[in-house]
Amino acid sequence: MMNEILKLNNITFTYAPEQEEVKNAVEDVSFTVNEGEWIAIVGHNGSGKSTLAKIINGLLFTEQGTVEVMQKLMNEENLWDIRSQMGMVFQNPDNQFVGATVQDDVAFALENNGVPHEEMVARVHEALAQVKMEQFLDHEPQHLSGGQKQRVAIAGALALKPRLLILDEATSMLDPQGRKEVLATVRKLREDTGLTVLSITHDLEEAILADRLLFMNGGQKFAEGTPKEIFDLGDQLIELGLDLPFPIKMSKLLMAQGVSLQGNAMSEEELVNDIWISNFKK
Amino acid sequence: MDIKLQKVSYRYGMGTPFEKRALYDVDLHIRSGSYQAIIGHTGSGKSTILQHLNALLKPTEGQVQIGDAIIERKKKPKDLRPVRQKVGIVFQFPEHQLFEETVLKDVMFGPMNFGVEEAEAEQRARNMLTLVGLPETVLEKSPFDLSGGQMRRVAIAGVLAMQPEVIVLDEPTAGLDPRGRQEIMELFYRLHKEQNLTMILVTHSMEDAARYADQIAIMHEGRCVLNGTPRDIFSDSEQLAAYRLEVPRIIQFQKQLEARIGLSLGELCLTEEQLVRVLSRVVKEREAQ
Numbered sequence: 276m277m278n279e280i281l282k283l284n285n286i287t288f289t290y291a292p293e294q295e296e297v298k299n300a301v302e303d304v305s306f307t308v309n310e311g312e313w314i315a316i317v318g319h320n321g322s323g324k325s326t327l328a329k330i331i332n333g334l335l336f337t338e339q340g341t342v343e344v345m346q347k348l349m350n351e352e353n354l355w356d357i358r359s360q361m362g363m364v365f366q367n368p369d370n371q372f373v374g375a376t377v378q379d380d381v382a383f384a385l386e387n388n389g390v391p392h393e394e395m396v397a398r399v400h401e402a403l404a405q406v407k408m409e410q411f412l413d414h415e416p417q418h419l420s421g422g423q424k425q426r427v428a429i430a431g432a433l434a435l436k437p438r439l440l441i442l443d444e445a446t447s448m449l450d451p452q453g454r455k456e457v458l459a460t461v462r463k464l465r466e467d468t469g470l471t472v473l474s475i476t477h478d479l480e481e482a483i484l485a486d487r488l489l490f491m492n493g494g495q496k497f498a499e500g501t502p503k504e505i506f507d508l509g510d511q512l513i514e515l516g517l518d519l520p521f522p523i524k525m526s527k528l529l530m531a532q533g534v535s536l537q538g539n540a541m542s543e544e545e546l547v548n549d550i551w552i553s554n555f556k557k
Numbered sequence: 558m559d560i561k562l563q564k565v566s567y568r569y570g571m572g573t574p575f576e577k578r579a580l581y582d583v584d585l586h587i588r589s590g591s592y593q594a595i596i597g598h599t600g601s602g603k604s605t606i607l608q609h610l611n612a613l614l615k616p617t618e619g620q621v622q623i624g625d626a627i628i629e630r631k632k633k634p635k636d637l638r639p640v641r642q643k644v645g646i647v648f649q650f651p652e653h654q655l656f657e658e659t660v661l662k663d664v665m666f667g668p669m670n671f672g673v674e675e676a677e678a679e680q681r682a683r684n685m686l687t688l689v690g691l692p693e694t695v696l697e698k699s700p701f702d703l704s705g706g707q708m709r710r711v712a713i714a715g716v717l718a719m720q721p722e723v724i725v726l727d728e729p730t731a732g733l734d735p736r737g738r739q740e741i742m743e744l745f746y747r748l749h750k751e752q753n754l755t756m757i758l759v760t761h762s763m764e765d766a767a768r769y770a771d772q773i774a775i776m777h778e779g780r781c782v783l784n785g786t787p788r789d790i791f792s793d794s795e796q797l798a799a800y801r802l803e804v805p806r807i808i809q810f811q812k813q814l815e816a817r818i819g820l821s822l823g824e825l826c827l828t829e830e831q832l833v834r835v836l837s838r839v840v841k842e843r844e845a846q
Contacts, residue, residue, distance in 0.1 A: 319734040321704045366732065420599040447732050450599050450761040452801065477734040518735035521806060528829060532837040543810055547817045554840050555818040 278310035279346060280439050280471045281331065286340035288326055300326040302494040303340075308439070313465060313472040315482040317505075318491030319516030324475045327491070328443045331473070332363050345438065359388055362432025364425070366444035371428050377403065377419070378412045381431045388435070402430040406460055422453030429457060433464070440464075442474040446481060458484060479506075479520045483541065490515075503541060522546040558643060558722045558755065560587040560610060564619035567605050571617055579605040582619070583781045585774055589722075592749050592756045594766035597776030598801045603759050606776065610725050610757060611644035612637050624722075642671050645721030649728045651712035655700040660686065660711050663700050667719045678718070685714040689744060706737040713741075717748075723755040724748070730765075742769065763805040767791060767827040775800055787827055807832055 286304045291297040301323045308314050318324045329335040331342060333354045342349040344357045365371055374380025378399050385395045403409045406426035416424060425445060432440060442461070446454040458481060464470045474481060482488055488505045490498040492515050498505055506512070506523050513519065519527070522540045526549070530536050535553045540546035567580040580602050587593045597603045608614040609621050612628050621628040626640045648654070657663035664682035669675065686696065689710040695703060700711050709729075716724065726745060730738040746769050749756045760766060766773050766787065773790045775783040777800040783790055790797070794804045794812070803809065811826050814836075822839055826832035 320706050320737055422599050444732070451763070451803070453599065479735070513736075516734050516736040521810070525810070525829060525833070528833045529836065532833050534833075534837050534840050543813060547810070547814050550814060550836070551817045554843070555820070 279307055280310050280312075280344070281308040281473070282343040282346075283307075283327075283331070284341045284343070286327070286330060286337050286342070288330060288335060288337050288339075290326075292338065299494050301330070301337075304491075304494075304496050305340075306489055306496065306499065308471060308473055310438075310471055311465075311469045312487060313461075313474070313485045314487050314489065315485035316473070316475045316489045316491060317477060317479070317482045317517060318497075319477060322491040322516075323494040324477075324491050325443055326494075328363070328441060328473075328475050332361060332441065333358060359435065360438040361441055362435050362437035362439070363441045364429050364432050364443065364445040366447055369424065371431075372416045372424070375415065376413050377408065377416055377427050380416055380427060381434050384431060384435050398434045398436070399430075402434040403427070405433055405464065406430045407456060422449040425449055425453070426457060426460075429460070437470070439471045439473060442472065442476070444475060444477075446476070446478060454478070454481075477517060479518055483520045506541075558624040559589050559622070560624075560644075560723065560755075560757075561585075561622040562606070562609065562616075562619070563622070565606075565609060565616040565621060566618040567609070567614060568617045569605075579779055580616075581779045583779075585781050585784065587723075587755065587757060587772075589755055590753050592746075592758070592769055592771045594758045594760060594770035594773045595776060596760060596763065596766055596773060596802065599761075601776040601800075602779040603776050604727070605779075606781075607646070607725060607727055607757075607759050610723070611641050611646055613646075638671065642719050643721055644723045644725060645716040645719055646725040647713055647716050647727065647729055649731055650709075651716070651729075652700075652705065652708035655708060655712055655715075658699060659697050660691070660700050660703070661696045663711060664715045664718050667715050671719060681718045681720070682714065685717045686711070688717065688748075689714045690740070706733055706740075709733065709737075709741065713744075721754070723757065725757045725759070727759045728761065729758070730762075745769075763791075763803065764807070767805045767807070775802065777801075788825055791827070792825055 284305050286301055287299055288301040289297060289299045316324050316327060330337055333349055347353060349357055372380055373383050381399045381402055382395055385398060400409060406429050408423060408426050408430060416427060425448060446457050449457060461472055465472060476482055483502045488500060488502055489496060490505055498508060506519060522543055525546055526536055526538045526540055530538060536549050537553060540549045562583050562585040565580055565583040569577045569579055595603055595606060609616060615628055615630050617630055623640050623644060655663050657666060661682055664685060665678040668678040668681055691707060691710050700708055730741050742765060745756060748754050758770060770787060772784060773787055774781050782800060791804045791808050797804060807826055807829055811822060811832055815821055822835050824835060826835055
C-alpha cells in the first residue's frame, strides 16, 4: 500500500465565522497525497486553492475537518515537527526573505532547526545549485530579479530536505525562462529523490506535468483525476476561468474548423504528429 | 503624444561605489496612437526604461521627449505634473497601491490630486469603473474586500480616471488566472482602439506582444537591440535566442509542424486563431487537388 504523506478529511473553512452571509472559502474538501506523487491543485483566482495551502501548512486552522500528515493528525502541539517536513514556497518571494545574503537566507531555516555548521554549508550549496543560483551566494536578495528571488526561495525550502514540497503559485511571477527552469528543477528533483510535490497553480502547463489534478471551484472540489481526465472536461474548464493547455486547445480549434484529427495529443510533438498522420501522410 | 528617447543612458547610484549602468544609448520613438511592446529578459533594463516614460527617472545622458516636455539631466525640471497626468503607469500588482475607504474614493483620488473638481472626479470615477467592467454594487465597498482580479480593475480605473493619453503597462496580468488575464488584455486593446490611447506594454509574454502590439522593442543588457513589427521581430528566432528570448509558442509550433509535414504554410502565424485559419485552408486546398 502506498504511503500517505498528506490526507485532508472534509475540510471546511471560512474567514468570517460571525458573518453567515459570507461564503465558505473552502467547503467539504477531502483528498490524499501519496508518497512520490506530484499533485496539482488548480482553479481560478478565489477558488479556494491558497486557503487550502495554508490549512495544509497549519497557517490556518479549520473549524471542521482534519489534516493528517504522515498519518499523524495535525494539531497545535505537533505543528512545528510537521512543518519541518514540509517545504513551502509562496507566490511572492519578497515576503519570505530574511537573510542579508542569498546563502544566509537559505541557511536560515537550517539554523533554526539546529543543523550542524558543516552540513549546513553543504546543504546550502547543494540547494542553490539545484535552482542554478550557486553563483549568487553572497548577493543581497533584494537586488535579485523576481525570478532569481523565487529560485532562492525554492532553494530555502529544498535545503530542509522536506518530505513534501508545496508550491503555492510559486512560478506565477517568473518570466517564461525562469518558470521553465523551476519546473525542470522540480521534475529533476522528483526523478532523483522521489520528492512528493503539491503545486497550487493556475498555470495549466505546470498542471499538465502532475500525476493527478484536483480542480477547485467556489471552494469545492469540482473534479479530481489525471491531467487527461481533467482536460477532457474542455469547455467546462474555460467556463470556470481556466484555459486549456496549448496542444489540447489547438486540437479543439482545428477540429472545429473541420481539420480531421484523432484529438488525443497532450504535447506539441503529439499534436504535430496527429496533424501529419491525419492530413498529410500519404 | 509622441515619446522619444534619444541616446538615453542611465546609471543607478551615480558617484557612489554601487554605481551600476542600466541603460546604454537607447533610441526609441513611440508614436502617438501606437501599441508598443517592450520585451526583454529579466535584468535587461525594461523597468528602467519604464520609469523614464513619465519622468520618474531622468536620464544620466541623452534626452527624453514626452510630448512637448524635454527631460535631461542638467535641466531643472519645470512642472512635471502635466507629463505625469498624460502618461499613466499601471505598475505591477497595482492593487497594492489601493488605500482609500471606498472603491469610488480610491478612483477619485488621482484626478482630484491633479486639481479636478470633486463632482467631475466622481463622474469620471463612475464612468471608468463601468468601463473596466465593475458593477455599481462595488462603488461603496472597501477595495480590500474585493477579489484580486477586481482590485486590479479598481487600480486600473484609477489610472484611467486621470485621462492619460499614454498608458504604460508593467506586466499587467501577473498573478491573474487565465480568464482574468485575457479580460484585462482585451480591455486595454479596446481602449487603444476605441479611444486611440497610446499603449506601452512592458512584458515577458511573447504571446501578448505578438497578439496586441504594432511595434516590439527588444531590450538586452541595457540596450535596445531591435525594434520592429511583430512579424519582423519573430521571423528570426536565432537572433532572439541570442538575447535569451524565444519566439511565441505558436510560432515554435508552426516551425515544428512545417518541418514535419515538409511544407511551408506561406505566412508566419502570430496567434492561435491565425494558425488554425491558415492550416485549415492548406488542408482543404490539398483535399481539393
